[in-house]
Amino acid sequence: MANATEARLERERTGLCADCVHARRVESSRGSLFLLCELSRSDPRFTKYPRLPVLSCPGYQNNLGSAESP
Numbered sequence: 001m002a003n004a005t006e007a008r009l010e011r012e013r014t015g016l017c018a019d020c021v022h023a024r025r026v027e028s029s030r031g032s033l034f035l036l037c038e039l040s041r042s043d044p045r046f047t048k049y050p051r052l053p054v055l056s057c058p059g060y061q062n063n064l065g066s067a068e069s070p
Contacts, residue, residue, distance in 0.1 A: 015053030021061045
């Protein structure tokens with residue numbers, strides 16, 4: 001139950017990035033957490049650190065391997 005609640009809260013804070021295969025969590029030396037979009041390395045349409053929550057993204061791919069449109 002706690003894991004489901006935590007996952008829901010994470011999804012509310014970060015949007016699609018919460019379960020996107022291209023998102024990587026980056027922690028600063030001061031403990032701040034950021035989400036890095038790996039697509040930004042090869043495609044200029046994507047920002048390196050997108051403003052959260054991301055509600056729509058053409059590069060979104062669910063971690064489960066299926067593309068999903070919200």
